[in-house]
Amino acid sequence: MENLPDRINTVEDLDELLSRPNEKLVDYMKNLEGDLMILGAGGKIGPTLTRLAKRAVDAAGVQKEIYAVDVMQLPELQAEGIKTITCDLLDLKEVDQLPRVANVIFMAGRKFGSTGNEPLTWAINVIVPYHVARTFADSRIAAFSTGCVYPVMHVFSGGPTEGTPPDPIGEYAMSCLGRERMFDFLSQAEGARVVQIRLNYSVELRYGVLYDIASKVWNEEPVDVTTGFANVIWQGDASSQIIQSLSLASSPPAILNVTGPETFSVRQVALAFGEHLGKEVQIVGEENGMAYINNATRANELFGYPTVPLGKVIDWTAHWIKCGGASLDKPTHFETQDGQY
Secondary structure, three states, X not given: OXXXXXXXXXXXXXXXXXXXXXXXXXXXXXXXXXXXXXXXXXXXXXXXXXXXXXXXXXXXXXXOOEEEEEOOOOHHHHOOOOEEEEOOOOOHHHHHOOOOOOEEXXXXXXXXXXXXXXXXXXXXXXXXXXXXXXXXOOOEEEEEEEHHXXXXXXXXXXXXXOXXXXXXXXXXXXXXXXXXXXXXXXXXXXXXXXXXXXXOOEEOOOOOHHHHHHHHHHOOOOEEOOOOXXXXXXXXXXXXXXXXXXXXXXXXXXXXXXXOOOOEEHXXXXXXXXXXXXXXXXXXXXXXOEEOOOXXXXXXXXXXXXXXXXXXXXXXXXXXXXXXXXXXXXXXXXXXXXXXX
16 A cells, blocks of 8 residues: 555544555446445444545546444444445345345454353354345455464464365364355355455554554563464455455465465564563463464455555554554454453
């Protein structure tokens, strides 16, 4: 992305940058047939992806409706010319009343708080996908999943590719594989065209792996490096790739890993934040070499490398935290290796 700022100081500036389309996405929208619906548009990534889609459509100069669907009202998106619909996706009757569109991005899911309320996690992560896949069997569907369906792997492995068999740990990750299997089932039964997006981890300045590490450094809390490595991708870049991934939707479903190209050291990133923030970094634990890493070679080949490099996000995040920037208060728990969220 050209003209990246040195600093981001306000939520408004952050949202503008996150939803700024690149030329490749604008060109893609010129050729995408039909309207686009984002299901679960009120989550962490949903507003960014929805705004990005709308801005790309406008920049492309094409007539295409962008729908944002969530259980909550979304007045800010509605004010930006996006058609918003309130819908309980657990209710099949309500899902059946949604307008049929050619393109669907499915983002609804539950992670945090899964331990201790496993039935709700399974309901949202399995029943809702069944409702959606059944209702939109004639649409192209890009369905959010997670790299947590893969096994925890050693950093020397290079991370799982799309051909690595899933081996989920814990009920949250199992339910995410269940989510994929519902789309697989409807694809098998009714020919639904799907691409399963195995994402980890998307970041921006209010949450994410980098925010988690920087916050600990800023608050002079110890940084545990037992899970010593991670991949991240700027949320705007992830959203752009996921919209374009609709072209991969197929029956049987395709799989696409989405993350940044680097596997970074948590220790080294923590030390970098220490320098930025003027804090002494407290490191605890020793790297065991294992992590939920991800190999996104295919996505980066198809769509190009992320436009915002890792170093720039580290700089922005440090400045954001140092200046008291807003937080979504949603820790990623990227350190987790036992599947308990």
